[in-house]
Amino acid sequence: MGNVDRRRIYIKRATHISIQSPMSESWMREPRLTRESYVRSEDPQFREWLNPMESRRLSNILKRALVTAIKVKRDSGIEQPEAVITGTGLGCIENTELFLNQLCREGEELLKPTYFMQSTHNTVSSLIGINGKIHGYNSTYSHKGVSFDSALMDAIVQMRLGDINNALVTGNDEITPTYFSILKRSGYVGQEGQVPAGEASVAMMLTTDAEDTLCEIEDFKMVYRKENIGEDTLNTAGPVDAILMGLSGERSNDEAYRDIEGKLPKAPILRYKHLFGESYTASGLGVYAAAQMLKEGTVPAVMRVDGGEPIEGVRRIFVVNHSDGREYTFLTMRRAE
């Protein structure tokens, strides 16, 4: 990333709540595959993680965000990260809709603050801060399909600059039945042949400390508009064992990947959205999956687009994501030495 000191950056721990079994890597051996067009996340037993008041008061997205953050903090032994950065495409859309519904159907007279208070995008990162009394850098990105990627970029930039040594990066989106119907109308989800619309809660701890990590993040680039993808954008530090893409079965989405395939390194192509669903922060689940595959050194056969055998000894994965074929991100991840 440019000309600053290239401090190395690692993903120490990462977890998820999604369509797959929550906070578990069982998807690598027993993946859940579904033909539904809309699948909500499988939630863990929240009461094992949250106190009764939190369980009662918080909306689903907030409970998931908090629990995944707590688990990653605990597993990585970093209770006070120097930054908490979240990506979310739609923010707390359930509460936003509840407030909108009242506003549109009942008028402006009898609105209660409850829904509004938990309706903004930054409610998630703030909650993680409030819950853990974390006073460090705290920010939230909301930019369509690169919301998580933007949060990741912010953390990487600050770590490369030496401003911080670790960061909790999260991605959170929920989707209600009504918002699914709305996004289906717009053509974003629920299309013929497309993976299910899903929800995403993913949390990962980034550190500059090489000890006991899942993988290293070698490089990250984000580019708006295809014509700005230059030769140097796609240079990786060495051979790539696999390329992970957000293929979803939706025509325009998949075409945007195929459009740039010629420019990419040659390697087997992997997908993840057939397991984790489509959502604005699905890319976070992709990064999580790549990190776990590098940790185990194995790419399960179910991830391969060509239906080939599992890839053993995987050392470097190139992760490509795009948002509406307008903005692209390129992430090089490497097995930790």
Place this chain on the structure above:
Amino acid sequence: MGEKIVITGAGIVSALGVGKGETAETLLAQRTGVGALQYLRTSHKEFPVGEVKLSDEEMKEMCGIAGEPTTRTSLMGILAMKEALEESGLTAESRPVLVSGTTVGGMDKSERYYLDYLENDSKNAYIRTHDCGATTELIADHFGIFTMVTSISTACSSAANAIELGANLIRSGQTEVAVVGGSECITKFHLNGFNSLMILDREQCRPFDGTRAGLNLGEGASYLVIETESSAKRRGVKIIGQLSGYGNACDAFHQTASSEDGEGAYLAMSKALRMAGLRPEDIDYVNAHGTGTPNNDASESEALKRVFGGRMPMVSSTKGLTGHTTSASGSIEATICLIALQGHFVPGNYGWKTPMESGITPVGENRTGQAMRHIMCNSFGFGGNDSSLIISEYGERG
């Protein structure tokens, strides 16, 4: 901080007018842009607001936009950005990035068409303009010069945090030039939300006043062009200020209230000073967040006292003039600071009359003839997302 980050362009649209010229005149005349509600479709006519005095149609015409779906937030953003890019002479050749802050995004349309979204296909075009990123891309595509774009949404500190990310991208060598700021229109959604929290004043707001009873919502947009000093020199453009420090911290206290001791605000201001390599007494003026709510102004006063002790610089809030422009306030007030720096004046804290108990005493009336070097600009958001910027006079050596 390595190479200096300088400011070479700024554009602003708010209740004070369109452009820095009109804004400076209105500020100097202490003529408030807050008044009776005129454009927003709401039944709450009782709340004074700081609206941009243009309809969407008028703004479309000014931007040369015809049929395509737009949001009020994107229109104000385009108007403000045009001024910033023109002043800086910025073109695609510099491969700039865009970081924009907003929270309502396309909510102005969603709150009008939500039931259509649920029931029919007539307003599908606006489903895709609902989110924050869509508004940023509408603005970006109008100019077509950006090589990377992203959106920050940290409520009322969004634009300040956009400035911080842009500056970090420059410091890290990822880009030499960034266009940073935010845009936000008033919506029925957050007017009602703020009303439900009982933080709106039915009268003209009075930041830091003993009788303050809440905020007035405002709207607008502002963008700054920031770049490395060497880039500005190579491009041969005039440098109008310097971004010498910034800090972001989390109050970690409550989703919609600030802590009594202003911990988040204190930390954000302290970080900004540390980064700039300045002592508290080097700050000539603080453009406070100063919303006019009992809670914010008490908390911010406490934080200011912790940072500055007995040497309190001049402090004022300009929200009595602009209204609280929420996600855009960070860049709108940063541009006001630039105007103050260049015009050698401290804008008065419109609406202030009586001191508040254990609060700071703001600059009541304009103070002209003030040669200033360093101005601090505070933006605090719901959830305790607190940020502070330091904007300095540009000097070759300083």
